[in-house]
Amino acid sequence: MSIENKEFKPLIVAFCCNWCSYAGADLAGTSRLAYPAEIKIIRVPCSCRVNPMFVLRAFQRGADGVIIAGCHPGDCHYTTGNYYARRRMTLLFSMLDFFGIEKERTRVDWVSAAEGVKFSTVMNDFSKKIHELGENRRLGDLRCKMPIEK
Amino acid sequence: MQNADREINKEKISVAEMAKQILEQGRADRLMGWKRGEFFYDNSPAVFENLSELDDFVYDLFCGSNLSKFLVKESRKDGKIAVLLKPCDRYSFNQLVKEHRIIKDNVLPVEIDCDGMLDIDKIRALGIKGIKKITVDGDQLQIDTVYGPKTCAREDVLLMKCLTCKDRVGGDRFELVKEIEAMSSVERYEFWRSELSKCIRCNACRNVCPACTCEKCVFDNDKSGIANKANTDSFEESLYHMIRAFHVAGRCTDCGECTRVCPQNIPLHLINRKIIKDLNEFYGEYQAGEDDFSKGPLTRFDLDDVEPDIVMERGGNK
Amino acid sequence: MSAQILTVKMENIGNLFKAIAADQKLYLPLEQAGQVQFLPYDPADDSQKVRLDVLNTVRSAKDLFFPQSENMVAFKKQGKKIDIIENREKVEAFTVFGVRACDARSFDILDRVFLSEPVDVSYAERRARGTVVTLACNEPEETCFCETFGIDAAKPDGDITTWIADGLLWWQANTNKGVKLTDKLLSVDAGLFVDSTGEAKALEEQQEKIREIISQLPLHGLSLEYFHKEELKTIFNSPKWQELSEACIGCGTCTFVCPTCQCYDIRDYDTGNGVQRYRCWDSCMYSDFVMMAHGNPRTSQVERFRQRFMHKLVYYPANNEGIFSCVGCGRCLAKCPSSMNIVKVAKTIGGEANV
Numbered sequence: 001m002s003i004e005n006k007e008f009k010p011l012i013v014a015f016c017c018n019w020c021s022y023a024g025a026d027l028a029g030t031s032r033l034a035y036p037a038e039i040k041i042i043r044v045p046c047s048c049r050v051n052p053m054f055v056l057r058a059f060q061r062g063a064d065g066v067i068i069a070g071c072h073p074g075d076c077h078y079t080t081g082n083y084y085a086r087r088r089m090t091l092l093f094s095m096l097d098f099f100g101i102e103k104e105r106t107r108v109d110w111v112s113a114a115e116g117v118k119f120s121t122v123m124n125d126f127s128k129k130i131h132e133l134g135e136n137r138r139l140g141d142l143r144c145k146m147p148i149e150k
Numbered sequence: 151m152q153n154a155d156r157e158i159n160k161e162k163i164s165v166a167e168m169a170k171q172i173l174e175q176g177r178a179d180r181l182m183g184w185k186r187g188e189f190f191y192d193n194s195p196a197v198f199e200n201l202s203e204l205d206d207f208v209y210d211l212f213c214g215s216n217l218s219k220f221l222v223k224e225s226r227k228d229g230k231i232a233v234l235l236k237p238c239d240r241y242s243f244n245q246l247v248k249e250h251r252i253i254k255d256n257v258l259p260v261e262i263d264c265d266g267m268l269d270i271d272k273i274r275a276l277g278i279k280g281i282k283k284i285t286v287d288g289d290q291l292q293i294d295t296v297y298g299p300k301t302c303a304r305e306d307v308l309l310m311k312c313l314t315c316k317d318r319v320g321g322d323r324f325e326l327v328k329e330i331e332a333m334s335s336v337e338r339y340e341f342w343r344s345e346l347s348k349c350i351r352c353n354a355c356r357n358v359c360p361a362c363t364c365e366k367c368v369f370d371n372d373k374s375g376i377a378n379k380a381n382t383d384s385f386e387e388s389l390y391h392m393i394r395a396f397h398v399a400g401r402c403t404d405c406g407e408c409t410r411v412c413p414q415n416i417p418l419h420l421i422n423r424k425i426i427k428d429l430n431e432f433y434g435e436y437q438a439g440e441d442d443f444s445k446g447p448l449t450r451f452d453l454d455d456v457e458p459d460i461v462m463e464r465g466g467n468k
Numbered sequence: 469m470s471a472q473i474l475t476v477k478m479e480n481i482g483n484l485f486k487a488i489a490a491d492q493k494l495y496l497p498l499e500q501a502g503q504v505q506f507l508p509y510d511p512a513d514d515s516q517k518v519r520l521d522v523l524n525t526v527r528s529a530k531d532l533f534f535p536q537s538e539n540m541v542a543f544k545k546q547g548k549k550i551d552i553i554e555n556r557e558k559v560e561a562f563t564v565f566g567v568r569a570c571d572a573r574s575f576d577i578l579d580r581v582f583l584s585e586p587v588d589v590s591y592a593e594r595r596a597r598g599t600v601v602t603l604a605c606n607e608p609e610e611t612c613f614c615e616t617f618g619i620d621a622a623k624p625d626g627d628i629t630t631w632i633a634d635g636l637l638w639w640q641a642n643t644n645k646g647v648k649l650t651d652k653l654l655s656v657d658a659g660l661f662v663d664s665t666g667e668a669k670a671l672e673e674q675q676e677k678i679r680e681i682i683s684q685l686p687l688h689g690l691s692l693e694y695f696h697k698e699e700l701k702t703i704f705n706s707p708k709w710q711e712l713s714e715a716c717i718g719c720g721t722c723t724f725v726c727p728t729c730q731c732y733d734i735r736d737y738d739t740g741n742g743v744q745r746y747r748c749w750d751s752c753m754y755s756d757f758v759m760m761a762h763g764n765p766r767t768s769q770v771e772r773f774r775q776r777f778m779h780k781l782v783y784y785p786a787n788n789e790g791i792f793s794c795v796g797c798g799r800c801l802a803k804c805p806s807s808m809n810i811v812k813v814a815k816t817i818g819g820e821a822n823v
């Protein structure tokens with residue numbers, strides 16, 4: 001169990017709205033803009049679909065950072081989804097901060113389908129932050145991190 | 151408070167007398183109140199169906215439990231049930247009516263007075279053992295024990311929820327929350343680790359909570375992926391309380407039952423109060439259960455709500 | 469059996485703890501965030517607060533022999549092969565100090581379940597390696613009723629019995645394990661104990677005092693004879709279960725603080741890189757207790773509530789020579805959110821038959 005010695009390779013989960021950020025990621029790709037490979041994208045139909053438990057589950061399974069990317073306020077495909085998501089996530093992140101989880105590990109950003117450059121910038125920036133913070137030791141299930149051994 | 155069909159104690163008769171009259175006059179078929187216990191301090195919630203059962207009825211300084219949640223089941227039975235509601239319990243009652251968890255037509259809410267309830271655990275924590283009897287003497291309590299008489303200040307042994315009673319000018323209920331917010335992130339983490347690692351996952355906080363009325367809790371549902379019966383990892387201790395607090399966000403009336411029942415004295419209400427404080431600051435003052443119709447803060451929005459970045463900018467250092 | 473009685477001055481009790489902890493884990497009633505629990509003692513850590521004045525720890529001493537959760541075995545899939553990996557925790561020798569008479573008796577009740585065929589290996593291992601040092605209760609609480617079960621709080625069982633009296637800790641080994649620990653301590657530090665055999669007047673006075681207090685407790689004289697005499701079906705069908713269970717909120721507090729509750733569940737946890745099988749306490753108060761493919765045999769709270777008390781007062785005694793599965797520690801009396809407990813149940817169901 002020599003986690004200590006290994007170079008830190010973070011695991012970042014990005015929940016991306018199908019109608020904007022996910023397409024933004026596509027655009028970033030076709031425009032050959034790089035974003036870190038440690039970011040794992042999960043496509044959701046709307047930022048509002050992200051149940052706060054999804055965020056906690058990601059941390060449980062060993063995520064070092066979680067980012068939620070949705071449509072800009074006012075541009076939601078379903079008219080109002082991202083407004084609800086905004087309240088919910090603000091509250092969730094504030095609560096996680098209250099529990100002593102580093103607040104830089106969570107983030108919400110609004111990225112439209114046309115913003116390939118922004119997508120790449122946001123993801124690079126977030127990944128940099130997580131690299132600075134190092135491994136997430138405060139919120140994660142040890143059993144998921146350790147290989148099963150005798 | 152909205153409902154017109156509430157019993158209000160206008161003639162200032164004793165609560166026991168009120169209970170008797172309600173059953174006697176047939177204003178309700180059953181009455182939910184408290185039943186005298188084995189000792190003087192262990193009153194249990196109970197349903198009384200006739201006058202002879204009322205012999206065991208009690209309303210004294212140890213009736214801290216909130217009866218609202220019992221109505222989720224009781225209001226679905228035949229006949230009308232009267233329920234005794236202390237001022238703080240009325241918020242939970244309203245909230246449950248709002249969420250259609252209590253069938254209002256089958257309930258006769260009866261408003262009763264309360265001067266603050268005592269916490270037997272706090273008395274024990276003072277090192278007072280073998281308690282036989284307590285008499286209130288102004289601000290002091292005279293406690294008769296197997297080991298001789300003891301005294302303590304009433305203020306020191308009130309239930310946590312009574313210290314910041316919503317119906318009286320109490321202290322600042324966010325005082326402790328602010329203290330924790332002012333800690334560093336590591337200190338906060340360590341504070342919650344030391345508190346939450348005591349958790350034995352008895353689910354008492356969940357089962358007593360008037361806002362937790364799911365038919366099947368996510369923690370009991372094997373298909374949810376997070377169902378468990380014990381905290382097998384420190385993460386599960388935190389996860390359980392995070393999910394629970396967040397699930398009642400905007401609906402929690404701050405009734406304080408979670409902290410009252412916790413066998414390990416974990417200050418669970420602080421998590422809920424943190425959320426209430428945030429909701430108030432971000433989206434305007436809101437008291438869940440103030441009425442039985444308004445929309446909660448997480449089921450509405452404003453176009454110019456604060457951005458989630460605000461968490462980064464607000465107090466509490468790294 | 470040694471009738472030898474040793475003493476150590478209370479102000480030197482730290483030396484005793486250090487001597488025990490020198491080569492094994494020592495569990496003491498320590499304070500953690502305001503609550504007292506049996507936790508591992510660390511001689512190097514000055515911040516630990518030993519609380520011998522607190523009667524009952526919140527969780528009972530059964531935790532040390534039957535922990536709330538423990539790994540059993542793990543599975544790992546590689547291609548079409550499944551590896552079975554034994555990763556049960558290795559049990560080292562340990563001592564627990566400060567166990568009260570009630571908790572000490574609870575081990576007998578658990579032994580009858582876990583040590584009868586098929587023997588529970590984890591429990592047996594912990595029982596074999598653990599030394600129990602009991603402490604007499606100088607200040608019993610009003611919730612105590614161990615006397616009902618023939619337990620003497622003035623002379624608890626255990627491998628070693630200790631008393632606090634007259635500024636001294638009195639120490640008497642009862643079993644071979646107890647003698648072994650005593651001899652080991654003496655071999656390390658011959659001056660640790662003073663031999664006070666034959667000079668135990670202060671100790672006897674303290675015992676008298678304890679018995680005197682117990683005779684004044686409100687639950688003194690509580691009898692459960694009704695449950696021995698009455699037919700199982702009559703008790704089972706009593707209409708009073710309904711009203712008793714009305715206050716029950718269906719949490720597991722009573723079962724988890726109880727020193728004699730022994731039900732557990734075996735579960736699998738998918739860690740993402742394998743499956744960890746573990747067992748953990750279960751509570752008959754939970755809706756998914758003994759869940760089977762067809763569903764749950766007890767679908768209402770009144771049935772679940774009845775099950776718990778029927779098990780303690782009727783089923784267990786029926787299988788175990790009339791021994792009740794309760795030791796009168798009073799934890800459920802103090803902790804139930806609705807203040808519903810075994811004493812209320814016994815008195816209500818038994819009616820006049822139980823005082």
